[in-house]
Amino acid sequence: MTSELPGDTSAAASRQAIILSYDESAPLLVKAMVNAIHLGHQLDKPVIFLRDNRTPIPDVLPDKFCVGLQTSGTTGVPKLVFHQWDKLxxxxxxxxxxxxxxxxxxxxxxxxxxxxxxxxxxxxxxxxxxxxxxxxxxxxxxxxxxxxxxxxxxxxxxxxxxxxxxxxxxxxxxxxxxxxxxxxxxxxxxxxxxxxxxxxxxxxxxxxxxxxxxxxGFPADWLGKPGLPWLLEVKDEELMLVRDGQTLATGDRVSLSSERCLFKGRLDSIANVAGAKVDLEALEHEFMALPGVVDCRVYTRANPITGALVCLEVVAGTDESDTRSEIDRLCTQLPPTHRPRIIQFTPHLTLSQAGKKIRSTP
Amino acid sequence: MSDIKTLIIAELEKIIAAKGEACPDIVGETRFLQDLPMDSLDLATLLVTLELETGKDPFRDGFKGFQTLNELSALYQAA
Known part of the structure; x- marks a missing residue:
């Protein structure tokens, strides 16, 4: 296979790496990926899989075979991370x-x-x-x-x-x-x-x-316990990963009980609505617990008046009108800033390419 | 009356009815926050709904002041 370059990358990158850009309709894309890995291994060059061509490729690339993947970009601009082959x-x-x-x-x-x-x-x-x-x-x-x-x-x-x-x-x-x-x-x-x-x-x-x-969640006694690829720690309710003197802040909020460490959501799932902080994932859990709600997505839409506005997308079970009544009942108990203002029923939720719920719409 | 004005009035009536409030007559000079039983969150709901309905966002390049139905309609007509 040949190296393929997106338009905004430097020519130097093509000499240094094998780059395969994502094309949803490309036939045998997975086979092309496996071939790219094989070629990278043979030539001892990094292989880069580009989900999004807008992600910048650094000028200086690793000089050995490894695989570059983009982060999902759930919370910001996706970035390229290189992985050693044996870790993949x-x-x-x-x-x-x-x-x-x-x-x-x-x-x-x-x-x-x-x-x-x-x-x-x-x-x-x-x-x-x-x-x-x-x-x-x-x-x-x-x-x-x-x-x-x-x-x-x-x-x-x-x-x-x-x-x-x-x-x-x-x-x-x-x-x-x-x-x-x-x-x-x-x-x-x-x-x-x-x-x-x-x-x-x-x-x-x-x-x-x-x-x-x-x-x-996971057993609370895994915290601080050796044997996992990273040592797990909790700092200010955030799960931290520690290895070889490096600490990675995960952005995942956790709560601790005596036996279990439970994930509560992303630190950045907090939206500011008319000056009030709204925890979108905590709010989503409240709607998920309602009878008739199969799945839902709490997200925000930007607007010039309150900055963000809470919205709700719902996949209902058999009876949409009963589900709507349950949602309306919960809404009356929520503070005005937390109340979803746009409620849409849908056969399936809007998910990102990574299969995650999208939290904000500009 | 223009289509956008008709749409804004219809959406206002829905938002106010959902609050359990009576909706007064709405005319071109009606001011949203002063003359109608609505707050900033209701006004934000109106703008988000209008964007969903029309596909237009007159505020994409930054906030533009408006107080009345006529002024908001003009922003959407120009967008």
């Missing part, structure tokens, strides 16, 4: 009989993990990068998928499509977002015999830990 490889290869469905963006950290797991274990990977979640839920059935790794938001959409017929999953892994107890129980009800786990990972840190006990 799966810690454990799973059954070669697995049939994986690629749900994440192929050029995300989580997506590449799925691709590499399938390749390294000699398993089958079903990937249609342009498919919607509804189409992917059908692909899971038609291709007899038995292993899926996806975000909780993606799962909730796909679970709606699996009410009559569902894939025979042996492995279901959540990542990319907070996995709450509600989603874990939904998964357990739908797939009672499946190994269900949730992974905590970040593009900057790699996979930090995996939780398989069916409970949200």
């Amino acid at each position: 490889l799966p810690a454990k290869t799973l059954s070669p009989d697995s049939r994986w469905l690629l749900c994440y963006h192929p050029m995300s950290f989580a997506g590449l993990q799925v691709i590499l797991q399938a390749v390294c274990s000699g398993a089958t990977l079903i990937a249609d990068t342009s498919a919607s979640l509804e189409q992917k839920s059908r692909l899971a059935l038609t291709h007899k998928v038995n292993a899926i790794s996806l975000s909780p938001s993606q799962f909730r959409v796909m679970s709606l499509c699996w009410q009559d017929d569902k894939p025979q999953l042996t492995r279901l892994t959540f990542g990319g977002e907070i996995c709450d107890q509600h989603t874990l129980e939904l998964a357990r009800d739908l797939f009672p015999d499946t190994s269900i786990r949730h992974i905590y990972a970040a593009t900057e840190a790699g996979v930090v830990f995996t939780v398989a006990d069916g409970k949200a």
Whole structure:
């Protein structure tokens, strides 16, 4: 394969790296990615997977084979992070009989993990990068998928499509977002015999830990305990990752009980509405707990009067009008600044390319 | 009456009705925050709804002052 350059990168970058830009409609994109890795390995050059061509490529690139991925950009401008090859490889290869469905963006950290797991274990990977979640839920059935790794938001959409017929999953892994107890129980009800786990990972840190006990969060005694790739600490309610003298502030808020450390949301999910601070994820949890709400997204829209305005997107169960009554009842109990002013019912939520809920609309 | 004025009045009536308030007659010189039972959050709701309905955002380049229905309508007509 040839090096491919987006328009705004320097010619020097093309000499130093193999760059593959994302094109949703490109046939065999995943195969091209695997080929790029193979070539980078042979030439001992860095490989860069560009999800978004607007992300600047640094002038100075690593001089050895490694893989550059963009962060998801959930909270700001995506940035390029280079990973050593051995840190990207799966810690454990799973059954070669697995049939994986690629749900994440192929050029995300989580997506590449799925691709590499399938390749390294000699398993089958079903990937249609342009498919919607509804189409992917059908692909899971038609291709007899038995292993899926996806975000909780993606799962909730796909679970709606699996009410009559569902894939025979042996492995279901959540990542990319907070996995709450509600989603874990939904998964357990739908797939009672499946190994269900949730992974905590970040593009900057790699996979930090995996939780398989069916409970949200992670055991509190993992804090400060050696044995994980990063030492876990909590500072001012924020989860910190420590390794080799380096401290990575995750931006994830946690609360501690005697046995469990629970994720409460992103530090930057706090919106300023008419001068009041609104915790969008905490508010979303309140709506998620209402009867009839299958999934929802609390987000803000910018406006020149109050800066931001809280809005709500809802996937309802069977009876939309009952769900609307429940939402209206909760709204009357909320402070005016926290009350969603635009409420839209939708068959599925607006998610980012990384499968995460988008928190603000400019 | 222009389409945008009709739309603004319809949205105002919805916002005020949702608050359980009676909506007075709205004319071109009606001032949003002084003459109608609405606050800044209601006004923000109106602007976000209008953007969703019309696809126009007259404030994209920065805030522009307005007080009345006529003034806001003019901003949308110029956008």
